[in-house]
Amino acid sequence: MTASPPDNARPAASAQARSAHTSAAEGVVAAMRDLLALGLSQGTSGNVSVRHGDGFLVTPSGIPAEALTADSIVPMSFSGTWDHALAPSSEWRFHRDILQQRPEIGAVVHAHPTYCTAFALCGRTIPAVHYMIAAVGGPTIRCAPYAPYGTDELSRLALIALEGRGGCLLANHGMIATGPDLPRALWLAVEMETLCRQYAVALQVGAPVILPDDEIARTVERFKSYGLQAQADGPAPR
Secondary structure (H helix, E strand, O other), X not given: XXXXXXXXHHHHHHHHHHHHHHHHHXXXXXXXXXXXXOOOOOOOOOEEEEEEOOEEEEOEOOOOHXXXXXXXXXEEEOOOOEXXXXXXXXXXHHHHHHHHHOOOOOEEEEEOOHHHHHHHHOOOOEXXXXXXXXXXXXXXXXXXXXXXXXXXXXXXXXXXXXXXXXEXXXXXXXXXXXXXXXXXXXXXXXXXXXXXXXXXXXXXXXXXXXXXXXXXXXXXXXHOOOHHHHOOOOOOOO
């Protein structure tokens, strides 16, 4: 017969769970503020989620990053339910679906940075004009077709655009970046915006040269042993 844990072990376990929840929620708040500081978001736009326990934590709807606290972050189940005073982000569906269908992903960042969004407004796929596109996992950053925000259809289209990729654009909307954790998802968001800015400038200069798919495939493999692709800290090569 298995002995029950002593009574004093239960409060300790409960305190540890609360501490882990608070730490994860504080990470989401910090990520939202980082989006502002990095120029990737503004006002109440953008949202962030992180896998936690049997579900995930996501930013609430309509609250600016400066006003967020750990208590503002909404815990959700993968069945799409929540029990919180605040409603989750209107984009909770694609956060839920990405985390549920891609077990290697631990965090999702959605924002409307200028250059990513400009190409999304044009429905443009970003080609391999720079080897750093390998950070996304392949030779393109795809642009998902338009669907209204917060809908199951947008989530479905985003998942298709993310097949074999860590990030994508959303037509007439913005971008999604993912990672095994929040620092790496944020890092990828910055890299995607940088690539889009470089591509926009190159198009003004002339006709950008596109690297072949096999070169990007080799770079993807090389990145697996570099920086944030293989460790908790440190950037990938530039």
